Amino acid sequence: MPRSYAHLQRLFVQAALAPDAELTLGKDQSLYLAAVLRKSVGDDVVLFNGRDGAWLCRLIGDSKKAVHLRVVEQIAPQTPVSDLWYGFAPLKSERLDYVIQKAVEMGAGLIQPIMTEYTQVHRLKGERMTANAIEAAEQCEVLSVPHIVPETTLSRLLAGWTAEHGDRRLIFADEGEASASPIETLKALEGQRVGLLIGPEGGFSPEERENLRAQPYVVPISLGPRILRADTAAVAALACIQATIGDWR
Amino acid sequence: MPRSYAHLQRLFVQAALAPDAELTLGKDQSLYLAAVLRKSVGDDVVLFNGRDGAWLCRLIGDSKKAVHLRVVEQIAPQTPVSDLWYGFAPLKSERLDYVIQKAVEMGAGLIQPIMTEYTQVHRLKGERMTANAIEAAEQCEVLSVPHIVPETTLSRLLAGWTAEHGDRRLIFADEGEASASPIETLKALEGQRVGLLIGPEGGFSPEERENLRAQPYVVPISLGPRILRADTAAVAALACIQATIGDWR
Numbered sequence: 280m281p282r283s284y285a286h287l288q289r290l291f292v293q294a295a296l297a298p299d300a301e302l303t304l305g306k307d308q309s310l311y312l313a314a315v316l317r318k319s320v321g322d323d324v325v326l327f328n329g330r331d332g333a334w335l336c337r338l339i340g341d342s343k344k345a346v347h348l349r350v351v352e353q354i355a356p357q358t359p360v361s362d363l364w365y366g367f368a369p370l371k372s373e374r375l376d377y378v379i380q381k382a383v384e385m386g387a388g389l390i391q392p393i394m395t396e397y398t399q400v401h402r403l404k405g406e407r408m409t410a411n412a413i414e415a416a417e418q419c420e421v422l423s424v425p426h427i428v429p430e431t432t433l434s435r436l437l438a439g440w441t442a443e444h445g446d447r448r449l450i451f452a453d454e455g456e457a458s459a460s461p462i463e464t465l466k467a468l469e470g471q472r473v474g475l476l477i478g479p480e481g482g483f484s485p486e487e488r489e490n491l492r493a494q495p496y497v498v499p500i501s502l503g504p505r506i507l508r509a510d511t512a513a514v515a516a517l518a519c520i521q522a523t524i525g526d527w528r
Numbered sequence: 529m530p531r532s533y534a535h536l537q538r539l540f541v542q543a544a545l546a547p548d549a550e551l552t553l554g555k556d557q558s559l560y561l562a563a564v565l566r567k568s569v570g571d572d573v574v575l576f577n578g579r580d581g582a583w584l585c586r587l588i589g590d591s592k593k594a595v596h597l598r599v600v601e602q603i604a605p606q607t608p609v610s611d612l613w614y615g616f617a618p619l620k621s622e623r624l625d626y627v628i629q630k631a632v633e634m635g636a637g638l639i640q641p642i643m644t645e646y647t648q649v650h651r652l653k654g655e656r657m658t659a660n661a662i663e664a665a666e667q668c669e670v671l672s673v674p675h676i677v678p679e680t681t682l683s684r685l686l687a688g689w690t691a692e693h694g695d696r697r698l699i700f701a702d703e704g705e706a707s708a709s710p711i712e713t714l715k716a717l718e719g720q721r722v723g724l725l726i727g728p729e730g731g732f733s734p735e736e737r738e739n740l741r742a743q744p745y746v747v748p749i750s751l752g753p754r755i756l757r758a759d760t761a762a763v764a765a766l767a768c769i770q771a772t773i774g775d776w777r
Contacts, residue, residue, distance in 0.1 A: 384755075418755075418757070419754055419756065420754065420755045460772070460777040502767075503774075505634075505635060505668055505669065506668045507633050508633060511633050517764075518751075518765075518768055519768065519771050521752055522710055522711050526753060527751065527752035
C-alpha cells in the first residue's frame with residue numbers, strides 16, 4: 280500500500296464495502312473514532328472486512344454513538360486467506376493476547392488453541408482472542424483476519440489429523456531435536472500444505488512428544504541451542520517457515 | 529543440559545564459581561529464594577556468572593537476608609559470548625523489557641540502543657535493561673548475559689561504524705525492500721561478522737533509510753509483505769540470521 284494511507288486509522292467492519300456505499304459504525308467503533316481519536320466530518324479512515332480489500336472512507340456524520348461513513352475508493356485489493364495452519368497451547372492472559380497478535384502479523388490463516396498436558400490455561404475467552412486478532416490486523420495492515428477455531432486437545436488433534444487435514448504436514452518445534460538449522464528441513468516441504476504446532480511453557484510431556492514423533496505427517500524442527508519461551512518460539516518458527524516456503528519469498 | 533536440572537531455579541551471580549566454593553547471596557536474591565520460593569537448607573539451585581559455566585549449588589544457610597550456598601558441581605560448561613551485534617530503537621516500557629528479553633533468548637552478544645528520528649523514548653534506564661537481560665538469561669538457560677552498551681544515535685553509529693566495527697556487516701529490516709526471502713541474502717554473509725539493526729515503530733525516516741542504504745557495509749533484507757511491529761521484526765530477523773548463518777546450525 281502507498282505510504283500516504285499508512286497514517287490513517289484502520290478498522291475492521293462486517294459490512295460490504297463498495298464504491299459510494301454508506302455505512303454506520305457500531306457504538307464501540309463510533310465512540311473510538313469520534314471521541315477518542317476526535318475524528319469529524321470530512322476526515323478519512325481505512326475500512327476492511329476480510330472480503331473486499333481495503334477502502335478509503337470519509338466521515339459524513341460524527342455522532343459519538345453512530346459514526347456515518349461513505350466509501351470513497353479501494354486502496355488495496357483483497358489478499359487471499361493464508362493457508363498456514365497454526366496450533367498452539369494457550370498461555371496466560373497478556374501472553375495469550377500477544378501470541379494471537381503475533382500469529383496474525385506473521386501470516387497465520389487459521390488459529391487452533393490446543394490443550395496439552397502442561398498447559399496451564401483451562402478456560403479460553405474466544406471473544407477476547409478474536410478481538411486481539413482484529414486489532415492486530417488493523418495495526419499491521421493485514422486484510423484477512425485469521426479464523427480462530429474452538430479449542431481441542433492434542434490427542435484429539437492427532438487422532439483426527441489425517442481425516443481433517445489430509446496430507447498437510449505438521450511442523451513442531453521439538454526441544455529434544457538435535458540442534459540443526461530448520462531451514463533445510465523446511466525447504467524439503469516446498470509445495471506442501473503445512474501447519475505449525477507450538478507447545479506450552481515447559482514443552483510437551485515425554486508421552487506427547489513420543490506420540491507426535493510417531494506420526495508420519497509430523498516434521499520436528501530445532502530452534503537452536505537455547506530454551507525459547509513459547510511466544511518467542513512461535514514467532515521464530517513462523518519466520519523460518521514464511522522465509523523458506525511461505526509468503527516472504 | 530540434562531533435563532534433570534531444568535526444574536531448578538537459576539540465578540546469575542557476580543561471585544566466582546568453583547568446586548566447594550561457598551558464597552552468600554545479596555539481599556534481593558536471598559529474599560527471593562528464602563521467602564518467595566521458600567528454599568531452605570539442603571535445597572538445590574543453579575548459579576552462573578557468565579564466566580564459569582552453570583553450577584549446581586546447595587543451600588547451607590537460609591536466612592532471608594543472606595542465603596548461604598556451597599557450590600556442588602559444574603553441570604554445564606561456559607558457552608562463548610555470542611558475536612552477534614544487536615542494535616534497536618528503544619520502545620516504551622513493557623515493550624522495551626520484552627525486546628531485551630527476546631534479544632537474550634535469540635542469542636545476541638551485545639545490545640546497542642539507538643536513538644532515531646521516529647524513536648519515541650528519550651530516557652533509558654540502563655539498570656532496568658540489565659535486570660531484564662539477566663532475568664531472561666536465568667529463565668532461558670543462557671549462560672552469557674549480553675552486554676548492554678550506552679545509547680547512541682543512528683547518525684553517530686553509522687559515522688563511526690567502520691572505525692569501531694571493522695568489516696562487520698549491518699543487516700537491516702527495510703520495509704521498502706522488495707519482498708523477497710531474506711534467506712539467500714543472509715546465506716551470502718556466511719563467515720562474516722554481522723549485526724542486526726531494528727528501527728522504531730513507524731520505521732526509519734526517508735533520510736535515515738537513504739543514509740543506511742548508502743553504506744557499503746549495510747545489507748537490507750525484507751521481512752515479507754506484512755507490516756511487522758518492531759518487536760516482532762526483531763525476533764523474526766534474529767531467527768532467520770541464527771538459522772542461516774548463526775548458532776542454530
